[in-house]
Amino acid sequence: MAKELKDLANREDSYSQWYNDLVVKAGLAEYSAVRGCMVIKPYGYALWENMRDALDGMFKATGHENAYFPLFIPKSFFSREASHVEGFAKECAVVTHYRLMNDPEGNGVVVDPDARLEEELIVRPTSETIIWNTYKGWIQSYRDLPILVNQWANVVRWEMRTRLFLRTAEFLWQEGHTAHETRQEAVEETARMIGVYRDFAEKWMGVPVVVGHKTANERFAGAEDTMTIEALMQDGKALQSGTSHFLGQNFARAFDVQFTNRENALDYVWATSWGVSTRLIGALIMAHSDNNGLVLPPKLAPLHVVLIPIYKGDEEYASAVARLRELADELRARGLKVKIDDRDNVRSGFKFAEYELKGVPVRLALGPRDMAAGTIELARRDTLTKEVVPQEGLAERVASLMDEIQAAIFERALAYRDDHITRVETWDEFVRTLDEKGGFISAHWDGTTETELAIKEATKATIRCIPLDAEDEEGRCVLTGNPSKRRVLFARSY
RNA sequence: CGGGGUGUAGCACAGUCCGGUUAGCGCGCCAGCUUCGGGAGUUGGAGGUCGAAGGUUCGAAUCCUUUCACCCCGACCA
Numbered sequence A: 001m002a003k004e005l006k007d008l009a010n011r012e013d014s015y016s017q018w019y020n021d022l023v024v025k026a027g028l029a030e031y032s033a034v035r036g037c038m039v040i041k042p043y044g045y046a047l048w049e050n051m052r053d054a055l056d057g058m059f060k061a062t063g064h065e066n067a068y069f070p071l072f073i074p075k076s077f078f079s080r081e082a083s084h085v086e087g088f089a090k091e092c093a094v095v096t097h098y099r100l101m102n103d104p105e106g107n108g109v110v111v112d113p114d115a116r117l118e119e120e121l122i123v124r125p126t127s128e129t130i131i132w133n134t135y136k137g138w139i140q141s142y143r144d145l146p147i148l149v150n151q152w153a154n155v156v157r158w159e160m161r162t163r164l165f166l167r168t169a170e171f172l173w174q175e176g177h178t179a180h181e182t183r184q185e186a187v188e189e190t191a192r193m194i195g196v197y198r199d200f201a202e203k204w205m206g207v208p209v210v211v212g213h214k215t216a217n218e219r220f221a222g223a224e225d226t227m228t229i230e231a232l233m234q235d236g237k238a239l240q241s242g243t244s245h246f247l248g249q250n251f252a253r254a255f256d257v258q259f260t261n262r263e264n265a266l267d268y269v270w271a272t273s274w275g276v277s278t279r280l281i282g283a284l285i286m287a288h289s290d291n292n293g294l295v296l297p298p299k300l301a302p303l304h305v306v307l308i309p310i311y312k313g314d315e316e317y318a319s320a321v322a323r324l325r326e327l328a329d330e331l332r333a334r335g336l337k338v339k340i341d342d343r344d345n346v347r348s349g350f351k352f353a354e355y356e357l358k359g360v361p362v363r364l365a366l367g368p369r370d371m372a373a374g375t376i377e378l379a380r381r382d383t384l385t386k387e388v389v390p391q392e393g394l395a396e397r398v399a400s401l402m403d404e405i406q407a408a409i410f411e412r413a414l415a416y417r418d419d420h421i422t423r424v425e426t427w428d429e430f431v432r433t434l435d436e437k438g439g440f441i442s443a444h445w446d447g448t449t450e451t452e453l454a455i456k457e458a459t460k461a462t463i464r465c466i467p468l469d470a471e472d473e474e475g476r477c478v479l480t481g482n483p484s485k486r487r488v489l490f491a492r493s494y
Numbered sequence B: 001c002g003g004g005g006u007g008u009a010g011c012a013c014a015g016u017c018c019g020g021u022u023a024g025c026g027c028g029c030c031a032g033c034u035u036c037g038g039g040a041g042u043u044g045g046a047g048g049u050c051g052a053a054g055g056u057u058c059g060a061a062u063c064c065u066u067u068c069a070c071c072c073c074g075a076c077c078a
Helices: A002-010 A015-025 A042-061 A082-091 A128-135 A183-204 A250-254 A279-288 A313-333 A348-358 A368-373 A394-419 A427-436 A449-459
Strands: A029-031 A038-040 A072-074 A094-097 A100-102 A109-111 A116-123 A147-156 A170-180 A209-213 A225-232 A238-248 A258-260 A266-268 A270-277 A305-309 A338-340 A362-366 A375-380 A386-390 A421-423 A440-444 A462-467 A487-491
Touching: A015 A029, A015 A279, A038 A042, A038 A170, A042 A147, A042 A170, A042 A183, A042 A279, A082 A250, A128 A170, A128 A250, A170 A183, A183 A209, A183 A225, A183 A238, A183 A270, A225 A279, A225 A394, A225 A462, A225 A487, A238 A250, A238 A279, A250 A270, A270 A279, A279 A394, A305 A313, A305 A348, A313 A338, A313 A362, A313 A368, A313 A394, A348 A362, A362 A368, A362 A394, A368 A375, A375 A394, A386 A394, A394 A421, A427 A440, A427 A449, A449 A462
Parallel strands: A305 A338, A305 A362, A421 A440
Antiparallel strands: A029 A038, A072 A116, A094 A116, A100 A109, A147 A170, A170 A270, A209 A225, A209 A462, A225 A238, A238 A270, A258 A266, A362 A375, A375 A386, A440 A487, A462 A487
């Protein structure tokens, strides 16, 4: 399998094919019978559960609670906020009927034409509308605020073209929806949650991100401001990995959510929404994987350590497995997730390759030589290095190695990312860098949507964000030469 | 929705142009033996309405008509 991946990696135009093969062969996910929809297999789902648990803990720690809202949204709700409809209208699945019947012609089952819904239901592409319709009933006074609610859910966006994890017709995500008394408080919440996402991406996933604001053109439909974390994939394309929106009073006005403030006056509620999805798994894969397969960060890996017996004959097999069981218990006692692969119908070399493909951080192999010497072979997935170490003190060594690997893969991704932020001054440089090197391009932009679209038209590069840490710097727009006050980050993206 | 392509065993494919024994290869699967410190070797075996429907023909995976599905490239997008 790794051999197949290598062959693919050697072909210049096939990164996406390589990615797709990796996702499938590593057992994370595959396409389903339903066009554009993905089956997340147990290994992929275990990864998602780990991500979900970590994020959920971070949400709770920032005062949020979970709730659940309906999958279906009445069409009329949708049309309440003008730019919101416009943004999502083209990709909505719509429920028009509620009943099937036996085909009078005898051709199986057909939609019962008499069962047409009076009002069509939209399968949620995001839940702002149904949630704000609900919040209207929850909020009367400033004493009812803030509302800090998150929901874990699936949403449907009927995309034309799909890619496993990155863009599927249905995907899993979380969406936080908060309501606040003041603009200031909502703006702070927006920034706080993008900070949570940055911490999660960097500390848990080991994926460095740039935090910034979206341009007006790239903003969420219905938001006043959209903050984003942008990650860089190993093929030089950017991936929007999480967003946090300051919604102003747009949804409160659309759904008439007013409250009595401290001055006994009626005011509209201030809102935010923020979300990350199973797309993060795509980010994880494309940020760290190599030609041998996945490289998973220990803090999220479904399995930390795999133990493999090396043997000739039943006797060696039995003694190696018995010793591995003892070692596995010691590792588990350190909180590590451990598996002994004692299958005797595949050879050890096959197992080595298989766990590399799956990205298991550490592999331990125990053979007759080790049994005699009291040693064991320890292999690191991230560096593909092996060393023979004493069995004595193994658990402690492996436990600390997890931290080392977690740090190492972040550092490696960070070095790659930093090496792929290129400052350019001229249009010529801009185009050449984009084609030859890829990655983020830090350049001046005159601040107009017109220029932004012209650049996209010419190069397919978009403004990923206006970075939070962008310094004030007088310059000239890379396309128009008009004055600019700071640099923005451009990239081709997923 | 535009442009291209593909449907043959669980997977990946050859055969189709130019119709002709019982439809083939590799991987995988099942059984046996030998192996086992980096993706094993060998022997035997199972598995197909050749996407579907109709037509031409003595004879169709192959030719004709219709139809369905999927993939890739664009537009759209977390």
